[in-house]
Amino acid sequence: MRKIWRAAVDAVTPYEAGKSLETLVAELGLTELVRLSANENMLGASPRAIEAVRREAASIHLYPDGGSGALRDALARGLGISPAQIVVGNGADELITLIALAAFEPGDEIVMPHPSFEPYATGANIAGARIVQSPLAGYETDLDDIRRRATPRTKAIFLCSPHNPATTIIRREPLVAFLDALGADPPLVVLDEAYHDFVDDPDYPDGVSLLAHYPRLVVLRTFSKIAGLAGLRVGYAIASLEAIDRFNRVRAPYNVNRLGQVAALAALEDPDHAARTRKFVLEERAYLAAGFEHRGIAFAPSQANFLLVRVADARHARERLLAGGILVRDGAAVGFPGHLRITVGTREINERLLKLLEE
Ligand SMILES: Cc1ncc(COP(=O)(O)O)c(C=O)c1O
Structure with a gap:
């Protein structure tokens, strides 16, 4: 048999980016889904x-x-x-x-x-x-x-x-x-x-x-x-x-x-947009951190536009959030089982997220 594929590629796992936002919305029958799983910019582009x-x-x-x-x-x-x-x-x-x-x-x-x-x-x-x-x-x-x-x-x-x-x-x-x-x-x-x-x-x-x-x-x-x-x-x-x-x-x-x-x-050429984004992330990151602390939820000290939060049952918590229209990353998929990776959202979304996690 002719050997076609490089053996080294056997060790490579295809990157699992998850279903597209559009597919998930259609599958779950939601009117809207906020993606907090990919660390995107919630304010959009300049x-x-x-x-x-x-x-x-x-x-x-x-x-x-x-x-x-x-x-x-x-x-x-x-x-x-x-x-x-x-x-x-x-x-x-x-x-x-x-x-x-x-x-x-x-x-x-x-x-x-x-x-x-x-x-x-x-x-x-x-x-x-x-x-x-x-x-x-x-x-x-x-x-x-x-x-x-x-x-x-x-x-x-x-x-x-x-x-x-x-x-x-x-x-x-x-x-x-x-x-x-x-x-x-x-x-x-x-x-x-x-x-x-x-x-x-x-x-x-x-x-x-x-x-x-x-x-x-x-x-x-x-x-x-x-x-x-x-x-x-x-x-x-x-x-x-x-x-x-x-x-x-x-x-x-x-x-x-x-x-x-x-x-x-x-x-x-639009430093104002970058400054707005930074200010927004720093403020909302602090808001989420305070919200987690207040609810006794442990998390890593974040310097990014996302937080890594410890939860008792990550799969269940992720599903609960998904049903509420918020998509987060299950920590198990990125090497942190028992955690959720959550992008910093807008105030309204963050409030919803905290409420859903509390429940
Ligand atoms: C740590 C880290 N490096 C690199 C990248 C890739 O960035 P890009 O979107 O420019 O490919 C990401 C994207 O999430 C990331 O988290």
Whole structure:
């Protein structure tokens, strides 16, 4: 028999995104369903981004700018770095795959917290690399444990801050000590900052500012959360010139579509929308946290636009919420059984959610 499929792909589990919102609404016979399971932006996208997409629709018969040049220029200006240190991807998801394609080989070890954002493991598995899991210490990333698991065979370490699904951050001092301890010839350290815009802890480090000292660092960011462009798929990596050159070699020629590029550019030109989103998330996160505390419900100290909440029977609680028109993520699906992962909603939705959980 001819062997068609790569053995490494046997280890890959397809990403389970769940049923579409439309399918669920139809199946449950609901008039409305609020999705608090995907950490989307409850305020929607910037009106400027929506207008940019409308204008760009007339040009969708033309290929996009393959290098996302205007977007990289704008990002670079804002970050105070060179555009050559940025690659834009079809969501931060694509960048995780590009890192694996460019760097991982069979036999490499890829260290990551457990649980963590699933695509890290997918990238490692696709490449035939070996996943080395470092258990979280409660809800916190255990940097000492990760360092102990790093060996000369370690090709990359994934860190996520704020962590999905645990919601916690890695603070500046321990992160710098960790990076220093990896020595002069460290593995790649991928610092996933998808939720960095929602952090209010003053000890949160800016990953981009660390790049000058730690050239093996790769920082990931996205327009899906703060900018509300999840449906258009735009993320970016900031790294050394060498790393970006390698990622460019393995990416598809036109990996980011026209609508995504113009919408992301327009989002950068609307800092008020980003500020509104941040203010909204911080206020409503505090409101939910106070509501959980008041009801004796335990949760992780969140710095993200979602909370990880401990419940006695997560499956039952999720079903109860679903019947009430609110979709949340069962923690069991993201490595936290006995928990629900809940995106910060609007005040009206949060009130409903607290009431339903109380019942
Ligand atoms: C930690 C983390 N990294 C990356 C991503 C992917 O972001 P994008 O929508 O840009 O692919 C997500 C999305 O939920 C995430 O939670």
